[in-house]
Amino acid sequence: MQGQKIPATVITGFLGSGKTTMIRNLLENANGKRIALIINEFGDLGVDGNLLKGCGIEACRDEDMIELNNGCICCTVADDFIPTMTKLLDRPDRFDHIVIETSGLALPQPLVAAFNWPEIKTQVTVDGVVTVIDAAAVSEGRFADDHDKVDAQREQDESLDHDSPLEELFEDQIRAADLIVLNKTDLISGNQLDNVKSDVQSRSLRPLNIVAASYGKLSNELLLGLGIGTEEDIANRQSHHEMEHAAGEEHDHDEFESFVVGLGPVAEPKSFVEKLKAVIADHDVLRLKGFVDVPGKPMRLVIQAVGSRIEHYFDRSWNPDEERQTRLVVIGLHDIDAAAISTAMNAAAA
Numbered sequence: 460m461q462g463q464k465i466p467a468t469v470i471t472g473f474l475g476s477g478k479t480t481m482i483r484n485l486l487e488n489a490n491g492k493r494i495a496l497i498i499n500e501f502g503d504l505g506v507d508g509n510l511l512k513g514c515g516i517e518a519c520r521d522e523d524m525i526e527l528n529n530g531c532i533c534c535t536v537a538d539d540f541i542p543t544m545t546k547l548l549d550r551p552d553r554f555d556h557i558v559i560e561t562s563g564l565a566l567p568q569p570l571v572a573a574f575n576w577p578e579i580k581t582q583v584t585v586d587g588v589v590t591v592i593d594a595a596a597v598s599e600g601r602f603a604d605d606h607d608k609v610d611a612q613r614e615q616d617e618s619l620d621h622d623s624p625l626e627e628l629f630e631d632q633i634r635a636a637d638l639i640v641l642n643k644t645d646l647i648s649g650n651q652l653d654n655v656k657s658d659v660q661s662r663s664l665r666p667l668n669i670v671a672a673s674y675g676k677l678s679n680e681l682l683l684g685l686g687i688g689t690e691e692d693i694a695n696r697q698s699h700h701e702m703e704h705a706a707g708e709e710h711d712h713d714e715f716e717s718f719v720v721g722l723g724p725v726a727e728p729k730s731f732v733e734k735l736k737a738v739i740a741d742h743d744v745l746r747l748k749g750f751v752d753v754p755g756k757p758m759r760l761v762i763q764a765v766g767s768r769i770e771h772y773f774d775r776s777w778n779p780d781e782e783r784q785t786r787l788v789v790i791g792l793h794d795i796d797a798a799a800i801s802t803a804m805n806a807a808a809a
């Protein structure tokens with residue numbers, strides 16, 4: 460094994476597109492492969508890592524999972540990602556593969572470029588960048604730029620130099636990809652899928668490698684066997700951001716905002732979820748997720764909302780050393796009204 464580079468797969472894709480679901484499936488099918496997992500989230504609640512930890516999958520060992528919740532990985536490459544990777548590579552035990560889940564708001568380009576740093580390049584290569592896309596959201600036009608709205612926003616805020624931040628990020632993640640996974644195809648028709656495929660392809664000058672999936676169910680041979688060495692080509696896959704700004708300028712995510720809402724126990728989960736739907740619609744919440752304490756239930760309730768689509772289920776018992784509490788992370792555009800949302804969520808939980 461000495462001398463052979465460890466392959467790393469970067470899994471990216473917009474908020475709620477299905478990255479964690481795909482990784483869970485991938486770990487379930489690891490077949491004895493030792494996989495290190497680096498998970499990055501926007502917002503400081505660490506829901507994805509928490510869902511994977513203790514999920515009962517053999518390949519999902521706590522010590523092989525590293526959470527980076529200190530901002531988006533593309534902005535914290537030097538401070539967070541490089542030290543994490545070097546520590547991982549210094550371990551005496553060797554991994555067969557490294558999987559990195561970026562936050563839904565990350566630009567993959569700076570992350571992939573980091574694999575050209577000497578201390579990493581000698582030991583690891585990027586097997587491929589897999590971009591997961593919520594095909595149902597694309598079909599509903601969620602990433603299509605609403606030019607009138609953007610123009611109106613720009614009139615109010617002259618510092619806005621971008622088109623819709625959603626569309627821009629969507630395109631940047633597509634442009635970085637070696638493999639595009641059009642996920643959530645269970646929610647759309649064959650015709651809609653064809654349209655989504657053409658839409659996605661039209662946003663890249665390179666021909667794209669596109670596959671369709673539902674719940675990220677694809678073979679590990681495909682997902683982990685691209686064999687690209689993307690770090691060698693990443694300079695040719697510039698993002699909007701890199702094209703718009705002078706090289707070296709810090710990238711930030713000030714178009715987006717995230718906050719955590721802590722609530723008391725929720726006695727009526729069904730009615731809570733119904734009321735949350737209204738809060739999400741009233742305030743244009745992009746993503747909401749977390750855990751709920753339902754009194755009298757030994758298990759914790761998971762809430763997962765992507766736009767107006769919301770799921771809730773009990774995933775596991777609360778651990779004896781864990782505080783039962785209701786905490787939900789909310790993500791929206793920068794002008795989202797956190798105070799009003801928090802008040803409405805408190806009222807929904809009462």
Ligand SMILES: Nc1nc2c(ncn2[C@@H]2O[C@H](COP(=O)(O)OP(=O)(O)OP(=O)(O)O)[C@@H](O)[C@H]2O)c(=O)[nH]1
Pocket residue numbers: 472473474475476477478479480481507562563642643644645646672673674675746763764765770
């Ligand atoms: N109907 C449907 N739902 C899906 C599919 N894949 C994922 N989901 C659901 O979509 C929601 C978000 O899935 P995640 O896997 O957490 O998405 P993610 O990309 O990791 O989310 P972030 O890390 O917050 O960006 C969950 O409620 C999933 O159950 C799919 O193929 N079909």
